[in-house]
Amino acid sequence: MKVINEKIELKTNGCGDLINITPEITQFLQTSMMRKGNLTVFVIGSTAAITSFEYESGLIQDVQNFFEELIPPNKKYHHDETWGDANGFSHLRAALQGPSMTIPFDDAELLLGTWQQIVLAEFDNKPRKRHIIVQIIGE
Amino acid sequence: MKVINEKIELKTNGCGDLINITPEITQFLQTSMMRKGNLTVFVIGSTAAITSFEYESGLIQDVQNFFEELIPPNKKYHHDETWGDANGFSHLRAALQGPSMTIPFDDAELLLGTWQQIVLAEFDNKPRKRHIIVQIIGE
Amino acid sequence: MKVINEKIELKTNGCGDLINITPEITQFLQTSMMRKGNLTVFVIGSTAAITSFEYESGLIQDVQNFFEELIPPNKKYHHDETWGDANGFSHLRAALQGPSMTIPFDDAELLLGTWQQIVLAEFDNKPRKRHIIVQIIGE
Numbered sequence: 001m002k003v004i005n006e007k008i009e010l011k012t013n014g015c016g017d018l019i020n021i022t023p024e025i026t027q028f029l030q031t032s033m034m035r036k037g038n039l040t041v042f043v044i045g046s047t048a049a050i051t052s053f054e055y056e057s058g059l060i061q062d063v064q065n066f067f068e069e070l071i072p073p074n075k076k077y078h079h080d081e082t083w084g085d086a087n088g089f090s091h092l093r094a095a096l097q098g099p100s101m102t103i104p105f106d107d108a109e110l111l112l113g114t115w116q117q118i119v120l121a122e123f124d125n126k127p128r129k130r131h132i133i134v135q136i137i138g139e
Numbered sequence: 140m141k142v143i144n145e146k147i148e149l150k151t152n153g154c155g156d157l158i159n160i161t162p163e164i165t166q167f168l169q170t171s172m173m174r175k176g177n178l179t180v181f182v183i184g185s186t187a188a189i190t191s192f193e194y195e196s197g198l199i200q201d202v203q204n205f206f207e208e209l210i211p212p213n214k215k216y217h218h219d220e221t222w223g224d225a226n227g228f229s230h231l232r233a234a235l236q237g238p239s240m241t242i243p244f245d246d247a248e249l250l251l252g253t254w255q256q257i258v259l260a261e262f263d264n265k266p267r268k269r270h271i272i273v274q275i276i277g278e
Numbered sequence: 279m280k281v282i283n284e285k286i287e288l289k290t291n292g293c294g295d296l297i298n299i300t301p302e303i304t305q306f307l308q309t310s311m312m313r314k315g316n317l318t319v320f321v322i323g324s325t326a327a328i329t330s331f332e333y334e335s336g337l338i339q340d341v342q343n344f345f346e347e348l349i350p351p352n353k354k355y356h357h358d359e360t361w362g363d364a365n366g367f368s369h370l371r372a373a374l375q376g377p378s379m380t381i382p383f384d385d386a387e388l389l390l391g392t393w394q395q396i397v398l399a400e401f402d403n404k405p406r407k408r409h410i411i412v413q414i415i416g417e
Contacts, residue, residue, distance in 0.1 A: 038274055
Protein backbone atom coordinates (compact mmCIF):
# COMPACT_ATOMS: atom_id res chain seq x y z
CA MET A 1 0.00 0.00 0.00
CA LYS A 2 1.19 3.50 -0.78
CA VAL A 3 -0.12 7.01 -1.29
CA ILE A 4 0.56 9.42 -4.17
CA ASN A 5 -0.49 13.08 -4.41
CA GLU A 6 -0.81 14.83 -7.75
CA LYS A 7 -2.13 18.26 -8.59
CA ILE A 8 -4.19 19.55 -11.51
CA GLU A 9 -3.82 23.27 -12.15
CA LEU A 10 -6.28 24.97 -14.45
CA LYS A 11 -7.89 28.30 -15.22
CA THR A 12 -11.65 28.69 -15.18
CA ASN A 13 -13.95 31.26 -16.79
CA GLY A 14 -15.85 32.04 -13.59
CA CYS A 15 -19.39 31.21 -12.54
CA GLY A 16 -21.09 28.43 -14.35
CA ASP A 17 -17.91 26.96 -15.74
CA LEU A 18 -18.05 23.17 -15.57
CA ILE A 19 -14.81 21.44 -16.56
CA ASN A 20 -14.39 17.73 -17.25
CA ILE A 21 -11.24 16.64 -15.41
CA THR A 22 -11.65 12.89 -16.00
CA PRO A 23 -8.89 12.66 -18.65
CA GLU A 24 -6.22 14.17 -16.35
CA ILE A 25 -7.34 12.00 -13.43
CA THR A 26 -7.26 8.83 -15.54
CA GLN A 27 -3.80 9.80 -16.76
CA PHE A 28 -2.51 10.16 -13.16
CA LEU A 29 -3.90 6.74 -12.26
CA GLN A 30 -2.17 5.11 -15.24
CA THR A 31 1.15 6.77 -14.41
CA SER A 32 0.90 5.65 -10.76
CA MET A 33 1.06 1.97 -11.79
CA MET A 34 -1.34 1.14 -8.96
CA ARG A 35 -3.86 -1.64 -9.52
CA LYS A 36 -6.34 -1.47 -6.66
CA GLY A 37 -7.37 1.27 -4.27
CA ASN A 38 -9.13 4.58 -4.29
CA LEU A 39 -8.65 8.02 -5.71
CA THR A 40 -9.80 11.18 -3.96
CA VAL A 41 -10.39 14.35 -5.95
CA PHE A 42 -10.35 17.49 -3.81
CA VAL A 43 -10.60 21.11 -4.94
CA ILE A 44 -8.79 23.65 -2.78
CA GLY A 45 -10.89 26.76 -2.09
CA SER A 46 -14.39 27.58 -0.90
CA THR A 47 -16.12 28.72 -4.10
CA ALA A 48 -15.69 25.60 -6.24
CA ALA A 49 -16.81 21.98 -5.93
CA ILE A 50 -16.38 18.49 -7.36
CA THR A 51 -19.35 16.71 -8.89
CA SER A 52 -19.94 13.95 -11.45
CA PHE A 53 -22.37 13.73 -14.35
CA GLU A 54 -22.67 12.86 -18.02
CA TYR A 55 -20.64 15.62 -19.60
CA GLU A 56 -22.76 16.66 -22.62
CA SER A 57 -23.92 20.14 -23.60
CA GLY A 58 -27.59 19.70 -22.67
CA LEU A 59 -26.87 18.47 -19.15
CA ILE A 60 -24.12 21.05 -18.65
CA GLN A 61 -26.78 23.73 -19.25
CA ASP A 62 -29.23 21.94 -16.93
CA VAL A 63 -26.70 21.85 -14.09
CA GLN A 64 -25.98 25.57 -14.60
CA ASN A 65 -29.70 26.41 -14.64
CA PHE A 66 -30.35 24.31 -11.56
CA PHE A 67 -27.85 26.27 -9.46
CA GLU A 68 -28.96 29.62 -10.93
CA GLU A 69 -32.48 28.91 -9.67
CA LEU A 70 -31.66 27.20 -6.37
CA ILE A 71 -29.07 29.77 -5.20
CA PRO A 72 -29.48 32.86 -7.41
CA PRO A 73 -26.58 35.33 -7.76
CA ASN A 74 -28.81 38.42 -7.57
CA LYS A 75 -30.25 37.72 -4.11
CA LYS A 76 -29.02 39.51 -0.99
CA TYR A 77 -26.47 37.47 1.03
CA HIS A 78 -24.92 38.50 4.33
CA HIS A 79 -21.53 37.30 3.15
CA ASP A 80 -21.49 40.05 0.53
CA GLU A 81 -21.61 42.67 3.28
CA THR A 82 -18.51 41.12 4.90
CA TRP A 83 -16.14 41.35 1.96
CA GLY A 84 -18.04 43.24 -0.71
CA ASP A 85 -17.07 40.72 -3.39
CA ALA A 86 -20.66 39.70 -4.21
CA ASN A 87 -19.97 35.98 -4.29
CA GLY A 88 -22.07 34.82 -1.32
CA PHE A 89 -24.02 32.64 -3.76
CA SER A 90 -20.74 30.99 -4.87
CA HIS A 91 -19.86 29.99 -1.30
CA LEU A 92 -23.34 28.55 -0.68
CA ARG A 93 -23.28 26.47 -3.85
CA ALA A 94 -19.81 25.14 -3.03
CA ALA A 95 -20.80 24.24 0.55
CA LEU A 96 -23.82 22.32 -0.70
CA GLN A 97 -22.05 20.40 -3.47
CA GLY A 98 -18.83 19.74 -1.56
CA PRO A 99 -15.11 19.83 -2.47
CA SER A 100 -14.32 16.11 -2.32
CA MET A 101 -15.13 12.87 -4.13
CA THR A 102 -13.65 9.39 -3.60
CA ILE A 103 -13.73 6.84 -6.44
CA PRO A 104 -12.56 3.20 -6.17
CA PHE A 105 -10.38 1.62 -8.85
CA ASP A 106 -9.53 -1.98 -9.70
CA ASP A 107 -7.34 -3.57 -12.40
CA ALA A 108 -5.83 -0.06 -12.73
CA GLU A 109 -9.16 1.43 -13.89
CA LEU A 110 -11.53 3.83 -12.18
CA LEU A 111 -14.85 2.10 -11.53
CA LEU A 112 -16.90 4.82 -13.20
CA GLY A 113 -19.95 4.27 -15.40
CA THR A 114 -19.63 4.87 -19.15
CA TRP A 115 -21.27 8.32 -18.89
CA GLN A 116 -20.00 9.20 -15.44
CA GLN A 117 -17.41 11.98 -15.62
CA ILE A 118 -15.64 13.87 -12.82
CA VAL A 119 -16.33 17.58 -13.14
CA LEU A 120 -14.91 20.69 -11.50
CA ALA A 121 -17.73 23.14 -10.80
CA GLU A 122 -16.47 26.71 -10.72
CA PHE A 123 -19.02 28.71 -8.72
CA ASP A 124 -17.04 31.92 -8.24
CA ASN A 125 -18.19 35.02 -10.12
CA LYS A 126 -14.82 35.66 -11.74
CA PRO A 127 -12.18 33.57 -13.55
CA ARG A 128 -9.97 31.67 -11.12
CA LYS A 129 -6.80 29.61 -11.14
CA ARG A 130 -7.72 26.31 -9.48
CA HIS A 131 -5.66 23.64 -7.74
CA ILE A 132 -7.22 20.19 -7.57
CA ILE A 133 -5.56 17.47 -5.53
CA VAL A 134 -5.72 13.94 -6.94
CA GLN A 135 -4.74 11.49 -4.25
CA ILE A 136 -4.28 7.79 -4.98
CA ILE A 137 -4.14 5.26 -2.15
CA GLY A 138 -3.70 1.60 -2.97
CA GLU A 139 -1.39 -1.12 -4.10
CA MET B 140 -2.92 -2.38 5.50
CA LYS B 141 -4.79 -3.88 2.58
CA VAL B 142 -7.61 -3.12 0.18
CA ILE B 143 -10.60 -5.28 -0.76
CA ASN B 144 -13.21 -4.59 -3.46
CA GLU B 145 -16.64 -6.17 -3.34
CA LYS B 146 -19.68 -5.59 -5.50
CA ILE B 147 -23.39 -5.46 -4.70
CA GLU B 148 -25.65 -6.17 -7.67
CA LEU B 149 -29.33 -5.39 -7.38
CA LYS B 150 -32.41 -4.52 -9.41
CA THR B 151 -34.33 -1.33 -8.72
CA ASN B 152 -37.89 -0.32 -9.55
CA GLY B 153 -36.94 3.02 -11.12
CA CYS B 154 -37.41 6.58 -9.93
CA GLY B 155 -38.01 7.06 -6.28
CA ASP B 156 -36.74 3.66 -5.28
CA LEU B 157 -34.68 3.91 -2.08
CA ILE B 158 -32.95 0.67 -1.08
CA ASN B 159 -31.26 0.02 2.26
CA ILE B 160 -27.92 -1.63 1.47
CA THR B 161 -26.54 -1.53 5.03
CA PRO B 162 -26.98 -5.29 5.67
CA GLU B 163 -24.90 -6.31 2.60
CA ILE B 164 -22.22 -3.74 3.44
CA THR B 165 -21.99 -4.90 7.05
CA GLN B 166 -21.74 -8.48 5.81
CA PHE B 167 -18.79 -7.62 3.54
CA LEU B 168 -16.99 -5.91 6.40
CA GLN B 169 -17.42 -8.95 8.66
CA THR B 170 -16.17 -11.30 5.95
CA SER B 171 -13.11 -9.09 5.32
CA MET B 172 -11.83 -9.75 8.85
CA MET B 173 -10.50 -6.18 8.96
CA ARG B 174 -10.58 -4.33 12.27
CA LYS B 175 -9.84 -0.69 11.52
CA GLY B 176 -10.06 1.47 8.42
CA ASN B 177 -12.65 2.87 6.09
CA LEU B 178 -15.25 1.62 3.69
CA THR B 179 -16.24 3.49 0.53
CA VAL B 180 -19.61 2.84 -1.08
CA PHE B 181 -19.73 3.93 -4.73
CA VAL B 182 -22.57 3.47 -7.21
CA ILE B 183 -21.55 3.09 -10.85
CA GLY B 184 -23.69 5.17 -13.22
CA SER B 185 -24.93 8.75 -13.47
CA THR B 186 -28.61 8.44 -12.52
CA ALA B 187 -28.27 6.98 -9.02
CA ALA B 188 -26.65 8.14 -5.79
CA ILE B 189 -25.61 7.04 -2.30
CA THR B 190 -27.14 8.72 0.74
CA SER B 191 -27.77 7.88 4.39
CA PHE B 192 -30.82 8.35 6.55
CA GLU B 193 -33.08 6.62 9.04
CA TYR B 194 -34.75 4.01 6.86
CA GLU B 195 -38.40 4.13 7.93
CA SER B 196 -41.50 4.52 5.75
CA GLY B 197 -42.29 8.12 6.74
CA LEU B 198 -38.84 9.45 5.99
CA ILE B 199 -38.57 7.37 2.80
CA GLN B 200 -41.65 9.24 1.55
CA ASP B 201 -40.22 12.59 2.71
CA VAL B 202 -36.98 12.01 0.77
CA GLN B 203 -38.97 11.07 -2.34
CA ASN B 204 -41.19 14.15 -2.01
CA PHE B 205 -38.21 16.41 -1.44
CA PHE B 206 -36.58 15.41 -4.74
CA GLU B 207 -39.91 15.51 -6.61
CA GLU B 208 -40.29 19.15 -5.62
CA LEU B 209 -36.68 20.27 -5.88
CA ILE B 210 -35.99 18.70 -9.30
CA PRO B 211 -39.40 17.80 -10.80
CA PRO B 212 -39.59 15.14 -13.55
CA ASN B 213 -42.15 17.06 -15.67
CA LYS B 214 -40.00 20.16 -16.22
CA LYS B 215 -38.16 20.80 -19.49
CA TYR B 216 -34.46 19.78 -19.38
CA HIS B 217 -31.95 20.26 -22.17
CA HIS B 218 -30.55 16.80 -21.56
CA ASP B 219 -33.85 15.31 -22.72
CA GLU B 220 -33.35 16.86 -26.16
CA THR B 221 -29.93 15.17 -26.45
CA TRP B 222 -31.01 11.58 -25.97
CA GLY B 223 -34.81 11.70 -25.83
CA ASP B 224 -34.90 9.46 -22.76
CA ALA B 225 -36.63 12.05 -20.53
CA ASN B 226 -34.38 11.46 -17.53
CA GLY B 227 -32.65 14.85 -17.29
CA PHE B 228 -34.13 15.21 -13.79
CA SER B 229 -32.52 11.88 -12.80
CA HIS B 230 -29.06 13.09 -13.81
CA LEU B 231 -29.48 16.36 -11.91
CA ARG B 232 -30.59 14.61 -8.73
CA ALA B 233 -27.68 12.17 -8.92
CA ALA B 234 -25.13 14.97 -9.52
CA LEU B 235 -26.41 16.85 -6.48
CA GLN B 236 -26.52 13.88 -4.09
CA GLY B 237 -23.32 12.24 -5.32
CA PRO B 238 -22.27 8.61 -6.00
CA SER B 239 -19.82 8.09 -3.12
CA MET B 240 -19.76 7.85 0.67
CA THR B 241 -16.84 6.93 2.95
CA ILE B 242 -17.53 5.50 6.43
CA PRO B 243 -14.86 4.73 9.05
CA PHE B 244 -14.89 1.46 11.01
CA ASP B 245 -13.20 0.35 14.21
CA ASP B 246 -13.22 -2.92 16.16
CA ALA B 247 -14.62 -4.42 12.93
CA GLU B 248 -17.79 -2.31 13.11
CA LEU B 249 -18.97 0.59 10.96
CA LEU B 250 -19.14 3.75 13.06
CA LEU B 251 -22.73 4.51 12.08
CA GLY B 252 -25.42 5.86 14.38
CA THR B 253 -28.23 3.57 15.50
CA TRP B 254 -30.62 5.03 12.91
CA GLN B 255 -28.08 5.83 10.25
CA GLN B 256 -28.48 3.53 7.25
CA ILE B 257 -26.67 3.54 3.90
CA VAL B 258 -29.17 3.87 1.08
CA LEU B 259 -29.02 3.52 -2.69
CA ALA B 260 -31.14 6.23 -4.30
CA GLU B 261 -32.39 5.19 -7.73
CA PHE B 262 -33.23 8.37 -9.60
CA ASP B 263 -33.66 6.91 -13.11
CA ASN B 264 -37.16 6.81 -14.59
CA LYS B 265 -37.07 3.09 -15.32
CA PRO B 266 -36.00 -0.06 -13.45
CA ARG B 267 -32.25 -0.57 -13.56
CA LYS B 268 -29.70 -3.21 -12.69
CA ARG B 269 -27.20 -1.48 -10.37
CA HIS B 270 -23.59 -2.24 -9.47
CA ILE B 271 -22.37 -0.80 -6.18
CA ILE B 272 -18.70 -1.04 -5.25
CA VAL B 273 -17.91 -1.61 -1.59
CA GLN B 274 -14.24 -0.92 -1.00
CA ILE B 275 -12.59 -1.64 2.34
CA ILE B 276 -9.17 -0.18 3.16
CA GLY B 277 -7.59 -0.93 6.52
CA GLU B 278 -5.88 -3.47 8.69
CA MET C 279 0.88 3.10 5.86
CA LYS C 280 -1.28 3.08 8.95
CA VAL C 281 -4.70 4.11 10.18
CA ILE C 282 -5.61 6.15 13.26
CA ASN C 283 -9.10 6.86 14.62
CA GLU C 284 -9.78 9.83 16.86
CA LYS C 285 -13.06 11.18 18.19
CA ILE C 286 -14.28 14.73 18.74
CA GLU C 287 -17.05 15.04 21.32
CA LEU C 288 -19.00 18.26 21.56
CA LYS C 289 -22.34 19.72 22.59
CA THR C 290 -24.43 21.67 20.11
CA ASN C 291 -27.22 24.20 20.61
CA GLY C 292 -29.66 22.51 18.23
CA CYS C 293 -30.93 23.52 14.81
CA GLY C 294 -28.88 25.99 12.92
CA ASP C 295 -25.76 25.50 15.00
CA LEU C 296 -22.68 25.50 12.77
CA ILE C 297 -19.44 24.63 14.57
CA ASN C 298 -15.95 25.06 13.14
CA ILE C 299 -14.06 21.84 13.96
CA THR C 300 -10.96 22.61 11.88
CA PRO C 301 -8.72 23.38 14.90
CA GLU C 302 -9.38 19.99 16.57
CA ILE C 303 -8.90 18.17 13.27
CA THR C 304 -5.62 19.95 12.57
CA GLN C 305 -4.48 19.13 16.08
CA PHE C 306 -5.16 15.40 15.57
CA LEU C 307 -3.20 15.43 12.32
CA GLN C 308 -0.21 17.07 14.00
CA THR C 309 -0.29 14.57 16.87
CA SER C 310 -0.47 11.63 14.43
CA MET C 311 2.99 12.49 13.03
CA MET C 312 1.78 11.37 9.60
CA ARG C 313 3.09 13.24 6.55
CA LYS C 314 0.99 12.13 3.61
CA GLY C 315 -2.46 10.59 3.25
CA ASN C 316 -6.05 11.48 3.82
CA LEU C 317 -8.31 12.36 6.69
CA THR C 318 -11.99 11.44 6.81
CA VAL C 319 -14.37 13.41 9.02
CA PHE C 320 -17.59 11.50 9.79
CA VAL C 321 -20.42 12.54 12.09
CA ILE C 322 -22.31 9.72 13.78
CA GLY C 323 -26.09 10.21 13.68
CA SER C 324 -28.75 11.05 11.11
CA THR C 325 -29.62 14.66 11.95
CA ALA C 326 -26.21 16.30 11.53
CA ALA C 327 -23.79 16.68 8.63
CA ILE C 328 -20.25 17.72 7.68
CA THR C 329 -19.72 20.62 5.31
CA SER C 330 -16.98 23.15 4.55
CA PHE C 331 -17.13 26.89 4.03
CA GLU C 332 -15.51 30.18 4.99
CA TYR C 333 -16.45 30.41 8.65
CA GLU C 334 -17.46 34.06 9.09
CA SER C 335 -20.65 35.47 10.60
CA GLY C 336 -22.24 36.62 7.34
CA LEU C 337 -21.86 33.28 5.58
CA ILE C 338 -22.90 31.37 8.70
CA GLN C 339 -26.21 33.24 8.55
CA ASP C 340 -26.50 32.60 4.79
CA VAL C 341 -26.04 28.85 5.25
CA GLN C 342 -28.67 28.84 8.01
CA ASN C 343 -31.12 30.85 5.87
CA PHE C 344 -30.52 28.61 2.88
CA PHE C 345 -31.57 25.47 4.77
CA GLU C 346 -34.49 27.25 6.45
CA GLU C 347 -35.90 28.05 3.02
CA LEU C 348 -35.00 24.85 1.18
CA ILE C 349 -36.26 22.45 3.87
CA PRO C 350 -38.42 24.50 6.27
CA PRO C 351 -39.05 23.21 9.81
CA ASN C 352 -42.74 24.17 9.85
CA LYS C 353 -43.79 22.03 6.89
CA LYS C 354 -45.57 18.71 7.31
CA TYR C 355 -43.23 15.68 7.10
CA HIS C 356 -44.31 12.04 7.23
CA HIS C 357 -41.38 11.24 9.51
CA ASP C 358 -42.94 13.41 12.22
CA GLU C 359 -45.95 11.08 12.32
CA THR C 360 -43.67 8.10 12.92
CA TRP C 361 -41.92 9.31 16.06
CA GLY C 362 -43.66 12.58 16.95
CA ASP C 363 -40.34 14.36 17.48
CA ALA C 364 -40.94 16.99 14.77
CA ASN C 365 -37.47 16.74 13.27
CA GLY C 366 -38.30 15.37 9.82
CA PHE C 367 -36.70 18.50 8.35
CA SER C 368 -33.47 17.74 10.27
CA HIS C 369 -33.22 14.27 8.74
CA LEU C 370 -33.82 15.60 5.22
CA ARG C 371 -31.16 18.29 5.57
CA ALA C 372 -28.64 15.77 6.92
CA ALA C 373 -29.35 13.27 4.12
CA LEU C 374 -28.80 15.97 1.49
CA GLN C 375 -25.59 17.41 2.96
CA GLY C 376 -24.08 14.08 4.01
CA PRO C 377 -22.16 12.88 7.10
CA SER C 378 -18.71 12.39 5.56
CA MET C 379 -15.85 14.41 4.03
CA THR C 380 -12.39 13.22 2.96
CA ILE C 381 -9.50 15.71 2.80
CA PRO C 382 -5.98 14.92 1.51
CA PHE C 383 -2.89 16.05 3.41
CA ASP C 384 0.77 16.40 2.44
CA ASP C 385 3.87 17.55 4.33
CA ALA C 386 1.74 16.98 7.46
CA GLU C 387 -0.76 19.69 6.45
CA LEU C 388 -4.36 19.46 5.31
CA LEU C 389 -4.64 20.70 1.72
CA LEU C 390 -7.41 23.17 2.52
CA GLY C 391 -7.78 26.64 1.06
CA THR C 392 -7.08 29.65 3.29
CA TRP C 393 -10.80 30.23 3.91
CA GLN C 394 -11.93 26.62 3.72
CA GLN C 395 -12.98 25.37 7.15
CA ILE C 396 -14.52 22.04 8.15
CA VAL C 397 -17.86 22.60 9.84
CA LEU C 398 -20.27 20.42 11.81
CA ALA C 399 -23.83 21.28 10.81
CA GLU C 400 -26.28 20.49 13.60
CA PHE C 401 -29.69 20.11 12.00
CA ASP C 402 -31.58 18.61 14.93
CA ASN C 403 -34.21 20.74 16.64
CA LYS C 404 -32.71 20.32 20.12
CA PRO C 405 -29.22 20.49 21.65
CA ARG C 406 -27.28 17.27 21.08
CA LYS C 407 -24.07 15.65 22.21
CA ARG C 408 -22.19 14.80 19.01
CA HIS C 409 -19.47 12.28 18.23
CA ILE C 410 -17.34 13.01 15.18
CA ILE C 411 -14.84 10.44 13.95
CA VAL C 412 -11.56 11.78 12.56
CA GLN C 413 -9.81 9.02 10.69
CA ILE C 414 -6.29 9.46 9.33
CA ILE C 415 -4.87 7.01 6.77
CA GLY C 416 -1.37 7.54 5.45
CA GLU C 417 2.32 7.34 6.13
